[in-house]
Amino acid sequence: MTYRPKYKVTDGSDLILDGHTWRVEVKDRDGYLVSGADGEQTTLGYQRVDRAIENNKCEVITPKEAENQRQLLEFTGGFGNIDQTPDIEQRNARARQALIMAMDRLEKEGQKLTHRYLDRVPVRKALYRSAIEISGDVSLFADVNIGPTRRSGDEPETVVPKGRTLAKLRELYIRFNRNPVVLINRHNKKGVHDPERACKLSEWQKSVVRYILGAFQSPSKIDLARLYRLACAKLQVPEEEAVRNVGHPSITTVRNWLAGVPSLAQQIGRNGLRHTKNTAGGGxxxxxxxxxxxxxxxxxxxxxxxxxxxxKIKAKIIKAEDASKAFEExxxxxxxxxxxxxxxxxxxxxxxxxxxxxxxxxxxxxxxxxxxxxxxxxxxxxxxxxxxxxxxxxxxxxxxxxxxxxxxxxxxxxxxxxxxxxxxxxxxxxxxxxxxxxxxxxxxxxxxxxxxxxxxxxxxxxxxxxxxxxxxxxxxxxxxxxxxxxxxxxxxxxxxxxxxxxxxxxxxxxxxxGPIEPPSPEARRLYLGYKKTVSTTSEGVLFSHLPYNSHELLKFHDDTPKKVNVYLDPDFIDEVTVQPVRGKKIIKAELSMTALKDLTFEEAAKVMSDAAQGNPDRRRINDEMVRQARRDRVDLSGMLPDPNLPESYRTLAQLEKKAEALTHVGFEPDRSYSKAVAPGTITKRRKPKPFAIERTEAHKDRTDPGVSGRLKPITESKL
Known part of the structure; x- marks a missing residue:
């Protein structure tokens, strides 16, 4: 079924949709054939345009409305609404609007509003009183400039304009759909509005001004007066300009041109684009x-x-010559x-x-x-x-x-x-x-x-x-x-x-x-915590002197040390995540030292550090007592010799000599034995009575072996 549009959109209308302006060329079966400002054409479906109009997302401007708006802006010099004008012009338009409404009242009463009729003094006085009555403001005509009537011979000066002016104002008001903005004094339309035509400088003088303003837009922020003097000294007046008695433009002219440069452009030139973005950029x-x-x-x-x-309060004794006013690093x-x-x-x-x-x-x-x-x-x-x-x-x-x-x-x-x-x-x-x-x-x-x-x-x-x-x-x-x-x-x-x-x-x-997305403790340990590579033991793992263990970790250890990565959340040290090096298994271990479970890593480290350092004076006394107890135990055991005896220091030297003797190896010289027996004959008997003892030459020389072998008797003491 063909969709029929709900809203009237004529050919030539402008559709302001999603910030773009589309001109409707013609309607076809699928929608509006439109063209953009760059000449690009497309088709907007009827349903889309109707939905945008219903949602207040599309504005339709008919050719008549566009022409009326163009004529209005051209007549007023760019003002399309009375609120855009200055306060004095708003008061002028309000006074004139009240006079026009008073004229409408006269017309309803049957009066014909001709120029001659409106030019009568009693009629204008009646319009004056009626306008104040309609507005309810007795000071409606105070300090306004709506074309007053000057004093003449037959009538006094009045604030209400002449009849011809009143009729013209009413005609304009009706022609522009009773828009009060057309009732202002169009002083903004006076004079020459083209900057090129209004400028009385020569082309060379314009180039000098542009040169100075270009050099002025520098991050070094040069002073304009000094820059002007230097530029005038550098730029000589050409002969053609000197013949016409034209010199350098004044510094006042340069300042006036500078006032016409947008403030944002000046900030970019003198403060830089980065600073301008942060200070003047869109929020x-x-x-x-x-x-x-x-x-x-x-x-x-x-x-x-x-x-x-x-x-801490720092107090220490220093010499006067060593005192320094500067703080230490x-x-x-x-x-x-x-x-x-x-x-x-x-x-x-x-x-x-x-x-x-x-x-x-x-x-x-x-x-x-x-x-x-x-x-x-x-x-x-x-x-x-x-x-x-x-x-x-x-x-x-x-x-x-x-x-x-x-x-x-x-x-x-x-x-x-x-x-x-x-x-x-x-x-x-x-x-x-x-x-x-x-x-x-x-x-x-x-x-x-x-x-x-x-x-x-x-x-x-x-x-x-x-x-x-x-x-x-x-x-x-x-x-x-x-x-x-x-x-x-x-x-x-x-x-x-x-x-x-x-x-x-x-x-x-x-x-x-709804509720908050919960944070993951495991993710905190793995990605936000501390990591250390350690070896497993039969007691688990040790992370900076903090012991961790679990049944699963002991099974993984299996009486063999293994390298693992330990992940610790420093805010919650009661549990760690253990991951084997080059492994995929993830193991959790709990803190074995329960006294530290509620502390952070820094607090636990401080507790252990304080326990290790202790009170220096008390620690010194305790260390001396421990050393004395050890000396007493050594003396009673007798294990160590007296250090005052020289022999106590010779033990090591004696052991070294004995060790040298044990390591000595002797070699016999290579010689022959003359009385050596032949191999295999050492057990053979060469005599019939091998056990008989022969008498030697010594026995033969002894005549009385019994007497000669006795000692003399002891007859006196030798002491």
Missing amino acids: ATEIRAFMFGERAAMDQAYLSIFVDTTG GELIRIWLHVMIDVATRLPLGWIISETAHSDQSMALLRMATRDKSREVVKYKCRQEAAPPAGLLMTVADNGSATRNGPVYAAQMGMGTVAQLGRTHHSNDNTHIERLIGSIEWDVLRFEKGYVGGRPGALPGADPVADARLTPNDVMAVITRYLVDEYAHTEHRGTGMFKATPWEKFEQTIEDY
């Missing part, structure tokens, strides 16, 4: 998020305040603020301070946004509740060094968060977080000791270095209390907030769009 007026956690904006800022990094510094907010509700999701701006700080900011912040609320004594943790669907950040880097992007992609890149030097891309940083500086930091100022030289009478009293922890406490107790409960005038507080907006989003 962001769209609502970019509706759900909590749908879009989070993060940024970093170098705070304009000096802080004391030690957090690291004593007083400026710190960075990293902050993240939810765009839909403007609730602060995370905030940290640091001495530097690196990826580690952005990872800590993401961890804070996805965890509970009750620890900060209790630590810094806040009165209200902080924003709950949320699963982040999208984050927006600019080109800061802490946000635009590989580790941060990889972590967000691993968590399933879309990381949108903000353009460099385009503050409109991230306006929501920029406003919060400005509020922190103007509402909080400027009231604290050590505030530097928003720009160099902003506080010439202040000495922020000498006034610095706050520690980084103090600054964190002040900012935390401001974000939790004040900012989150103050009415917000941003786009889409409609004066609601961030916490009220949060409650509304939960009611309208």
